[in-house]
Amino acid sequence: NRLKLSYQERAKLTKNVVAEKLFQIMSTKQTNLCLAADVTVASDLLNLAEQVGPYICALKTHIDIIEDFSSNLLSPLKEIAHRHNFLLFEDRKFADIGKTVELQFSKGIHLISSWASLVTAHSLLGKGVLDGIKAASLDSCGVFLLAETSAAGSLITESYTKSTVKLASDYPQLVAGIVCQNNLFLDNPGLIQLTPGVNINKTSDNMGQQYNSPEFVVGKKGADIAVVGRGITEAKDPVETAKLYRNLLWEAYTMRLK
Numbered sequence: 001n002r003l004k005l006s007y008q009e010r011a012k013l014t015k016n017v018v019a020e021k022l023f024q025i026m027s028t029k030q031t032n033l034c035l036a037a038d039v040t041v042a043s044d045l046l047n048l049a050e051q052v053g054p055y056i057c058a059l060k061t062h063i064d065i066i067e068d069f070s071s072n073l074l075s076p077l078k079e080i081a082h083r084h085n086f087l088l089f090e091d092r093k094f095a096d097i098g099k100t101v102e103l104q105f106s107k108g109i110h111l112i113s114s115w116a117s118l119v120t121a122h123s124l125l126g127k128g129v130l131d132g133i134k135a136a137s138l139d140s141c142g143v144f145l146l147a148e149t150s151a152a153g154s155l156i157t158e159s160y161t162k163s164t165v166k167l168a169s170d171y172p173q174l175v176a177g178i179v180c181q182n183n184l185f186l187d188n189p190g191l192i193q194l195t196p197g198v199n200i201n202k203t204s205d206n207m208g209q210q211y212n213s214p215e216f217v218v219g220k221k222g223a224d225i226a227v228v229g230r231g232i233t234e235a236k237d238p239v240e241t242a243k244l245y246r247n248l249l250w251e252a253y254t255m256r257l258k
């Protein structure tokens with residue numbers, strides 16, 4: 001049962017090297033918080049990464065929403081991630097045939113494979129998406145496959161969710177974990193459960209996002225890492241709020257181990 005194992009112990013059970021690194025970072029920095037840095041200006045992204053960096057294990061980006069994107073953003077972003085010891089995680093949600101995914105991952109203006117050590121992908125088209133990511137990986141890369149979402153009215157079915165977990169376990173070298181809302185793989189402690197839709201002040205937004213509390217997702221739903229976006233980025237004091245989420249999430253994890 002992975003829920004009773006520490007992140008440190010689970011680091012040894014991973015087959016994907018980025019997942020191993022992520023568990024080690026979580027353990028060393030005592031944080032299972034991933035910040036969804038959904039800002040649209042390059043300097044805001046860098047400032048957020050710099051300020052919140054000490055309290056997170058990963059910074060999740062949507063690099064295609066940056067209005068003033070240029071490749072000049074990439075080296076300072078990498079430098080901040082390195083200095084504060086967190087991973088860069090592009091939430092690209094790859095969903096095409098393998099060859100196209102290979103190109104989307106490594107080409108275009110965003111050059112994702114040159115800086116992101118983690119990416120998300122849909123399992124909809126099957127294993128090709130993983131082959132495409134693998135073909136374009138420069139260094140080591142970890143994929144999070146989407147098995148469930150926090151969105152109300154999602155079209156994902158139970159059998160789709162199940163098949164996605166199966167696909168993940170068929171590619172242990174490449175898959176770091178699964179994005180989901182429920183405890184889907186107790187028996188596979190090397191995989192990481194990443195759960196978005198976490199907010200302490202709201203239960204939804206006006207576009208179908210559904211939120212739960214840190215205690216609920218980590219304590220009851222098996223999240224290893226929680227993704228928090230607007231709960232932090234739209235707070236009056238994002239740094240203090242990031243610390244608060246970090247503490248609540250870590251406390252929920254230590255309670256779970258007992």
Ligand code: 5IU
Binds near residue numbers: 062146
């Ligand atoms: N995200 C979700 N739910 C999902 C998946 C991804 O919210 O099921 I898959 C992303 C979208 C956004 C972040 O980048 O996680 C959540 O941001 P907020 O905490 O601001 O809602």
